[in-house]
Amino acid sequence: MDWHQRGELELIPGEVIQDEYIKAKVAELNDKFRIMACYFDPRFAEDITQSFENDHGIERFNVTQSATHMTAPIDDYERMVIDHKLHHNGHSVLNWQAGHCQVAPKGDKLKVLAKPNNNKDDPRTIDGMVAGVMGLAAELSKAGPQFSDYYENNELEIV
Numbered sequence: 001m002d003w004h005q006r007g008e009l010e011l012i013p014g015e016v017i018q019d020e021y022i023k024a025k026v027a028e029l030n031d032k033f034r035i036m037a038c039y040f041d042p043r044f045a046e047d048i049t050q051s052f053e054n055d056h057g058i059e060r061f062n063v064t065q066s067a068t069h070m071t072a073p074i075d076d077y078e079r080m081v082i083d084h085k086l087h088h089n090g091h092s093v094l095n096w097q098a099g100h101c102q103v104a105p106k107g108d109k110l111k112v113l114a115k116p117n118n119n120k121d122d123p124r125t126i127d128g129m130v131a132g133v134m135g136l137a138a139e140l141s142k143a144g145p146q147f148s149d150y151y152e153n154n155e156l157e158i159v
Helices: 019-033 042-056 067-082 092-100 127-141
Strands: 037-040 059-062 102-106 110-114
Touching: 019 042, 037 042, 037 127, 042 059, 067 102, 067 110, 067 127, 092 127, 110 127
Parallel strands: 037 059
Antiparallel strands: 102 110
């Protein structure tokens, strides 16, 4: 996969995610785009997102990735895909993730996004798909800043 060579994926130096690298990238992107909000799962991102708020004034909103919280947004996301109301411009990484992301039942009526065969050790990632559902969940719940009702009458595009 040559995503990095094509500019579709930025590699982080080292073997693990480095918070300082992420913080610097957020600062750079905030200077360029003025980030309004950060939606995050508090289980793993509480500390780093606090720095986004403290250092850059980026408002933070919890979007828990539990089946209870994700089932309705997964249903909405699927509906938008089927109705051709969700576009992502053919980004290779997201295409790859969508190709193996699955909706897995949890209990009687709940759902989560999962890797193939729900195998957590599978190296194929689905983070982009999960982020898309989390973003949709945040927008549909009206958590965070209200930009306008643009998406009530237009298609949603993930870039």
